Amino acid sequence: MPDTAFPGPLSIEQDTIESLLREQLRRHGPDVQWSTEAVAVRVGAQEAEVDLRGPDGQTRTVGCRWVVGCEGSRSLVRRSLGIPFEGEQRTNLQCLQLNAEPDWSHPYHPPVTRIFINHGVTLITDPVPGGAVRFYAFRPDPEPQLEEPPSPQEMETLVAAATGVPAVRLVPTEPRRANRARFHDRIAGRLRHDRALLAGDSAHLWAPIGGRGLNTGLLGAHNLGWKLAAVHRGWATDALLDTYDTEQRAAALEVMRAMRRNILELPPNRPTLAAIRLLLPHLLRSSRLARQGATLLSDFGRNHRRSALSSGKRGERGGLRAGDRLPDLAVTTDTGPGRLHDLLSYQRWSLLLVEADAEQPDHSAAATLRRLTDRYVMPVGHFRIHPDPHRHHTLPTGTLLLVRPDGHLGLRAGAGDRRLLKAYLDRWFVQRG
Ligand SMILES: Cc1cc2nc3c(=O)[nH]c(=O)nc-3n(C[C@H](O)[C@H](O)[C@H](O)COP(=O)(O)OP(=O)(O)OC[C@H]3O[C@@H](n4cnc5c(N)ncnc54)[C@H](O)[C@@H]3O)c2cc1C
Incomplete structure (x- = not known):
């Protein structure tokens, strides 16, 4: 894919992905209690309780601040909360x-x-x-x-x-x-209820056409992780967590729409087969379609432009907009040339001040911006990007770009538009006490 370190798509068996994830969990996460079943879930506005049956058959109750139901399509969490799993079974497939x-x-x-x-x-x-x-x-x-x-x-x-x-x-x-x-095409009526959240097949389910089930679930978990951590730690307002629901539901509905249009993986009837035989050889020769196919598979085309978390100026036609994923461009900062993604981090937000003029850097602006974000608990990394008129792919100059931990653009504003930035921070970040 362009603007990434990865040249093309890889097909990896699900059990290989699961063992890689298990290994990461062992390295970074808490102990996983295997062979333990959640048998009842009670969720309130401030806390939750789960009854767990262990491998010895004994049941015990644990209290927790949050419950994330990622226990597949028959999700106990979803059923306990009475959240409808909207959709239907696919017949004759x-x-x-x-x-x-x-x-x-x-x-x-x-x-x-x-x-x-x-x-x-x-x-x-x-x-x-x-x-x-x-x-x-x-x-x-x-x-x-x-x-x-x-x-x-x-x-x-x-x-x-x-x-x-x-x-x-x-x-x-x-x-x-x-x-x-056999398959159902379904989506949960909501992905958040007080202290409970739904992820993966608990939240959405479809026929595995296009191979997007696990991918979409993992992207959702990636979207949820930093938001839940920020709200749990008291860095972000509670409303941030609601945007997991809206963004992930929108992404899942988009996959469901695309999957229904995917005639290439459904058993065709005779007229469809005839059309495919006629058109496919031409379509396969199109490098534009090949690019579009790779973008679709990679999910790099996904954006959150309609999310409440995406704000600010629209910018030039076809340019970077709030909600877009930032491409991994070559950039020059105060410390020299590097890659944009090396500046970003899943642990914090990143504020990029893209100078308008390489000859006249505005040193005081960077200090002012730092003072502004220091008023909030949320960690924010600050970077000044120097414009390079010789590069074809660049960030829009004379702008402030506030990038979310997952690499999507939260706010796009003019370099001097601190009011817009402050309004954004007031809405989503918690101020220091
Ligand atoms: C035939 C087929 C082919 C597919 N091919 C692809 C593909 O090519 N690409 C792709 O991206 N996706 C594919 N998918 C979809 C993919 O397998 C799922 O989207 C993915 O497994 C969902 O992961 P999950 O963790 O949300 O749920 P699951 O994989 O269902 O995991 C849920 C886990 O929770 C556990 N659990 C359930 N209830 C409880 C409970 N009460 N207490 C404790 N634990 C519980 C279960 O034992 C299970 O281990 C395919 C699916 C099928 C059926």
């Missing part, structure tokens, strides 16, 4: 998965993801570490009661139908990874 070593004539090397579309079946093949392939088929659902995972023979038939390769033999990898799934 079944998804089958089997990881296997294939013996077939289709040249599946080099290992890349492939999509095969044929009448009534779409097949996605993903290479998995060790040389096997994850076969992933979407098809209509003639037997909605059937729950059993697919046998190798059933998947062989679907692979043959999708690829046109008649003789396919699949040898499942061990431990066996096979499942048959």
Whole structure:
């Protein structure tokens, strides 16, 4: 992706991501109590209580300031709070998965993801570490009661139908990874209720078309983490936490809309298949579409422009707006050249003063801004960015950019517009006592 250290998308198995996250948690977080089930949740305006059943079968009650329900689509927290899970089940769509070593004539090397579309079946093949392939088929659902995972023979038939390769033999990898799934498209009526929050599949759920479930859940948790920490520590006003609800619901609804338009991963009928066969070769040659596809997969196009947390001047046409994610541009600060993302931090906000004129830096402005943000408890990093007229991609000059811990722009104001900045800080940050 442009403006990042990462050249392209990576397809990583969910269990690999989960073990990486577990490792990080071990390093930075508190102990996780495994094999412990939440059996009841009571949430009040100031605190919450959860009844936990441990591996020994004993139940105990813990009191806490916050509860985050991230316990999947059947979320106890969501049900306990009576929050509706709005939406419906997808009918006539079944998804089958089997990881296997294939013996077939289709040249599946080099290992890349492939999509095969044929009448009534779409097949996605993903290479998995060790040389096997994850076969992933979407098809209509003639037997909605059937729950059993697919046998190798059933998947062989679907692979043959999708690829046109008649003789396919699949040898499942061990431990066996096979499942048959149906889907609901649903979103919780709200993601915050007093001291309780919902994240991941507890908050939103859809058919895994486009592979966005885990990604969207993780982005939501990333959005929630810094907001919850700031409100919990008394750095930010309580209203900041409500913006998790509005921003994440908007993001999830956008994914749901995009997923419904994604005809490439749904089993097509004959007219759709004919249209795909006609148009796809042209579309695949378009570098603009390839760029758009990569942006969509990466989620870098996501913005929070409509959020209550995004304020200020609109700026030039097509330029950076409040709510946008800041690109990782090359910048020059008082300490020399560097990358913009190296200035930002998840632990604090960042205030960038982008000078209007490299020849005439305004030294007093930086000191005034620091005095202003020092009135609030929230930690803020200050950086003066020197404009570079020779660079194509630059930050808008003569501006104040207040960047959220997650790298999205909260406020865009003119370099001298301290009133706008103060109004923003008064609304979201807590003043020192
Ligand atoms: C077939 C299929 C394919 C998919 N493919 C993709 C893909 O390619 N890309 C992608 O991004 N997403 C994909 N997804 C979606 C992705 O798997 C989910 O979005 C993701 O797992 C949600 O994570 P979560 O932590 O919110 O919930 P879960 O993964 O459901 O985790 C919830 C956890 O909470 C535990 N739990 C439940 N109740 C309690 C309780 N009362 N007390 C304590 N613990 C509890 C559960 O045991 C579980 O460990 C796919 C989903 C399916 C079904």
